[in-house]
Amino acid sequence: MSDNRISMRKLQEILRMRFEYRLSIRQIARSTRVSVGNVSNYVQAFERSPLSWPLPSDCSEATLVQTLFPEAPLSSRQGLVDPDWGVIHQSLKRKEVTKQILWEEYCQESTLNAYSYSQFCHRYNQWLGCQKRSMRQHHKAGEKLFVDYAGLTVPVVNPKTGEIAHNAQIFVAVMGASNYTYAEATLSQKSEDWLGSHVRAFEFFGGIPAVVVPDNLRSGVSKACRYEPDLNPAYQHLANHYQVAVIPARPYKPKDKAKAEVGVQLVERWILARLRHETFFTLAELNSRIRELLTELNLKPFQKLPGTRRSTFEQLDEPALRPLPKQAFEYAEFSKARVNIDYHIHCKGHYYSVPHQLVKKEVEVQATEHTVTVFCKGEVVACHPRKFTTGFTTQSAHMPERHSKHQEWTPERLLEWAKQLGPDVHWITQYLLNSREHPEQAYRSCLGLLNLKRDYGADRLNNACAHARKIKGYRLKNIRAILQSGKDKQALQPEVKQTTLPLHDSHENVRGAASYQ
Structure with missing residues (x-):
């Protein structure tokens, strides 16, 4: 019998629940607060015994215990052999090994000098309690x-x-x-x-x-x-x-x-x-x-x-242990970003586009050595090659339809077009591109300038740009106003260089010193 002895009343309650109410072992264990293993042992011992339910009225506690567990107490048994508890402890760390298996192997080796299963578990727990406190946790192999x-x-x-x-x-x-x-x-x-x-x-x-x-x-x-x-x-x-x-x-x-x-x-x-x-x-x-x-x-x-x-x-x-993955781990940095009105997010000095529908929303950015991936609510919404220089990286699919038409333009193409319209148009276009932190931000102004050629022709546009350079009116609205007013048709007045006044009084419009005497 297990050393965790229970009262005669509780033992009878276990037998009554099992053989009268036909409850399961686990239901009985929860009801009586006795371990599943002990409940199972008591039920099996009763089934092997000559007794039947209900118990005879003259059945005492000693008679019931002696009938269910006829083997003598541990103290009266001699010559029992302890296994190597250290080996048992190490073997239990394997996922497939249980105390029941180890006890059966121990019984095969010790034959008549083996402990019962309950005593085997009890003595193992005693040995374990004498070890270092850190050993009380049981860790499965590879876990x-x-x-x-x-x-x-x-x-x-x-x-x-x-x-x-x-x-x-x-x-x-x-x-x-x-x-x-x-x-x-x-x-x-x-x-x-x-x-x-x-x-x-x-x-x-x-x-x-x-x-x-x-x-x-x-x-x-x-x-x-x-x-x-x-x-x-x-x-x-x-x-x-x-x-x-x-x-x-x-x-x-x-x-x-x-x-x-x-x-x-x-x-x-x-x-x-x-x-x-x-x-x-x-x-x-x-x-x-x-x-x-x-x-x-x-x-x-x-x-x-x-x-x-x-x-x-x-x-x-x-x-x-599970095998290592074939693909090497790549370190990634994570950060939060809010999408700007130009549907770009800032990451490590560079701007990357995201779908324009996410403007003003917060996203999570994952930056590795090779890629920048943007997540919104756990889903990937954009992925770009990593750039280590300042500037913009924009995917046309992320743009609104009215913006995507500008994606085919580059600063070189705009300057080449402007050069064909005249040197002053080229100068103004270069100025507009250089005046912004990012050239893309000047594309709209450059296209507006170059498209004035449709209404006014290349010559008038170049003349208007020359007038704009003279008055330092480099904005698109200044050039459009010059064209609308027709000032571009007027010849440019050469700049008059200022000269110092003559020091002598020989000129008719210059008073002499005598006039102030």
Whole structure:
């Protein structure tokens, strides 16, 4: 009988529900608050016994228990053999292995000197309770990867000045089932370094776990919450690429990431402590030394479990990991933008078009090294090649119909047309293009100017532009007014150069000094 003994009244209640009301095992367990396993054991023992329901009126508690569980108490049995509980514990980390299977194998090896299944489970739980508190969590093979930064940093020294250039951050990743550990140094804990460390960790393990458990670092979690934390968009992008679930540890719940805490502690003691007397001038040099010591750590035998981190990883986690994706992960930056009235959004110094229907709406922008993708309500609305210079990138499909007609024009084509109409028309057109921050913004004015040729001809238009240059009236409305008034037909008056007055009084219109005496 299980050590979790129940009262005679509750045992009778279980039997009554089963054999009188025909309730299921799970229904009985919920009603009586007894585990499903124990309810099942009691029912099966009653079915094997010579008793029948209802029980005889003279059936005492001792008689019922002795009839249902005839085997002697554990204390009176001699020569029972304990299995290797460390091996049992490691075997339970495999997805397909259960305590029932391990108990059956144990019985086959121990024959008559084996514990019953209930005692097998009880003694395993006793052994587990004597181990470190961090072992109380059961992690399936290939299921979880715990990630965090160490509290300690390593200084990287400038070789020219001898001063500390920066303090390198130490990223740590630990597999839940095997404790196989990865560590590396990065310049910072910013998003790009954080995600890059994940990519290199996956490559180190040679596969992808089902779940990644980070701390509530700002680079990973934009809003920490016990129940519904919000992932940083760039971190979610990585999770989507690798098809891995990210489940951040709850704030102020260190047990949620106990593996990471222990892994960080081991890295600090077995790696960083040894580096405290060494000097590093580059990050690559530091990481090379970390890899050497990391290999030693993973090959170090466990104290209370069989094998090493490396051997356990090869047995448990490695076969259960999913393969790495064929396409390499590409880091992306995410930002919010509001669509301007010219149906363009600003991203890293360049303007990209979106469908004109989205004017004044807020969109999400994803910028990688090669592309800029714009999302609205989770859907892709525009995708452009990434530009690293100032200017506009516009797709004709994004324009209103009245604007798309201008897409075929370029500054070169406008200037070539203007050159054919005359030098002054060419000068004014060049001025209009140069007067705006972006040439596209002057297309409408240039087309309006050049199209005046239809009504007035090329010669009059060129003359009007010459008059406009003289009076510095470079706007389209100034040139149109000149044409409408006919001033372009008047010859241009040559500019009169001012000369100094003569110093002598020989001219008839100049009074002499005597006039003022």
